[in-house]
Amino acid sequence: MPPKLTPHAIYAALYWRADGKYHWALIIAKTTTAGQKLHATNLDNPVIWRYANDDFDVSTEWKPLVIMAHIGSFTPDADVDGLLRAIPLVTPECDAPHPFTCRIWFREAVRVLGKHGMVNYRSVDALERELTSLADENGNAVALGRSWKLHDDLSSVQL
Template sequence: MERNEVYAALTEAELAGKFHWIIYVAKGKRTGHKIHATTNGNTTPWQFEAKSWDGPSSVAAVAFLKIGHIADDADYSHLVRCVEDIPMSIPENQRARESKFTCRVWFKEAIRTLNEIGLFVKCDDVDALEAELIQKTSAAQYLRGGGEGSRKVLTAVAKKAEAWS
């Protein structure tokens, strides 16, 4: 991982095949910032959070798929400003598809927002990106099994998203 690369980071949730969805901006190979919607382990209502995180070292980390890049003259705070005011509710245009608000719903809206403003992540089909992320992360979760020493984390480049050039 290189400085200012933007990743979709998926971490394990309570059920196999279900994940917590995070936008991760690398500071270096092992450290970065996570940007996401969280309930802090169901102790608070949904809220926006942006903070330092050693994502690749996290026990719950399953996959990091590169989806974009922040220009060298900017930093993660510029991306944060673009997504921090996204409501913690199902977007009007997603109500027929989504039955409840989750971090995945917020993540998808954040990607749509970044694509619409033409910064950091270019993704014309967020649903296709979602399907790719689920498929690759589910496969990675299956391959690592559940035994001790199975901490291998998938790091790859997503095909359905890229950096704006």
């Protein structure tokens, strides 16, 4: 049985990729089992990035989820989708010279949510390092068919 989510929580979600990297997304929980997956993707066309707001359910998530980590919260009236949909799909100056990817979008999304009081983080770099480390610890297990892990105790964010 998958772990239960906290309604109105914001989660970082890292998904296993065959190249040893991760797909980065945010999950906004609406119930204990479902919400929205907000992310940048280029699955339709590798050279064209688009913002996606997909339904998310812990029991039916098809792509190999490695970890989810509670990083913030939102009020029921907050327009999280609207805030994140407005993020340009280009590398921000502070992340240059790295090419745009879902990871770069995630970093900017955390900054935007931080400015709106939804995520309280020490630094985006510290958060990224901590999430990557947690995913690395569980990635091989997921590749072998084991379940993803939920983390509620990150040192790089204050809930």
